Amino acid sequence: MTPTMARPGGRSAKVTAAVHRAVEELLTDGGSVTVPRVAARAGVNATSVYRRWGDVAALLADTALLRFGTSGDVPDTGTLRGDLRAWGAALAEQAARPAELALLRAAVTAGPADPGAPDGAESARSACLAGRNAQAEALLAAAAARGEDTPTATRVLDHLVAPVYFRALFGLPAPSVDVLVDRLLAQAASSPPG
Structure with a gap:
C-alpha cells in the first residue's frame, strides 16, 4: 500500500486563511474578536478554532505573525x-x-x-x-x-x-x-x- 502524502494547502490551509481573514475583518469593522464570532465569520466550527488556536490571544498573535512576520x-x-x-x-x-x-x-x-x-x-x-x-x-x-x-x-x-x-x-x-x-x-x- 502506498503511503498517503500530505497535500500542500488543502482544507487545513483554507480554514486557516478563512479564520485569519475573519479576524482582520472583525478588527477592521471595529467588532470584538471572540472565537465564536471569528468562527461564524470564517464559516467554520468554533471547536476547530479552539482546537487550532486555543484562545483569542493566540489567534490574534498568529494573525499578527502572518501580517508582520514576513x-x-x-x-x-x-x-x-x-x-x-x-x-x-x-x-x-x-x-x-x-x-x-x-x-x-x-x-x-x-x-x-x-x-x-x-x-x-x-x-x-x-x-x-x-x-x-x-x-x-x-x-x-x-x-x-x-x-x-x-x-x-x-x-x-x-x-x-x-x-x-x-x-x-x-x-x-x-x-x-x-x-x-x-x-x-x-x-x-x-x-x-x-
Missing part, C-alpha cells in the same frame, strides 16, 4: 535616504489603520512560543521583529551595493521603526519620518556602528 517587499528609490523614507512612511500608514494597530498590539503582547511547537517556533513578537529586521537588512544591502555608507539594522530599528510603532501604540500623532531618517543618517555618519 520580510515583504521594500522600496527601491535609488538612495538609502529615499528607501528609508518610503519604508518608514509605509510603516506609519499601516500602523495608523485600526486592524493593523490591533494586530501590532497583539504581536507586542504575544507570549512565548508553545514549548511543544516544532523547532522551537518563535513568538509572534519575535517573528514580527525578525520580519522588520529582514526588511531593514534588505534596504541596507541594496544601499551598500550602490556604494552608500549605511547604519546598522539595529540603528534603523531603534531610530525609525521603534518611534513609528511606539507613537502608534500609544495613540500619539505619527512622527515625521523624514526627520527620523535625517537624524538616523546624520548620527550614523558621525558615530561608529553599534
Whole structure:
C-alpha cells in the first residue's frame, strides 16, 4: 500500500486563511474578536478554532505573525535616504489603520512560543521583529551595493521603526519620518556602528 502524502494547502490551509481573514475583518469593522464570532465569520466550527488556536490571544498573535512576520517587499528609490523614507512612511500608514494597530498590539503582547511547537517556533513578537529586521537588512544591502555608507539594522530599528510603532501604540500623532531618517543618517555618519 502506498503511503498517503500530505497535500500542500488543502482544507487545513483554507480554514486557516478563512479564520485569519475573519479576524482582520472583525478588527477592521471595529467588532470584538471572540472565537465564536471569528468562527461564524470564517464559516467554520468554533471547536476547530479552539482546537487550532486555543484562545483569542493566540489567534490574534498568529494573525499578527502572518501580517508582520514576513520580510515583504521594500522600496527601491535609488538612495538609502529615499528607501528609508518610503519604508518608514509605509510603516506609519499601516500602523495608523485600526486592524493593523490591533494586530501590532497583539504581536507586542504575544507570549512565548508553545514549548511543544516544532523547532522551537518563535513568538509572534519575535517573528514580527525578525520580519522588520529582514526588511531593514534588505534596504541596507541594496544601499551598500550602490556604494552608500549605511547604519546598522539595529540603528534603523531603534531610530525609525521603534518611534513609528511606539507613537502608534500609544495613540500619539505619527512622527515625521523624514526627520527620523535625517537624524538616523546624520548620527550614523558621525558615530561608529553599534
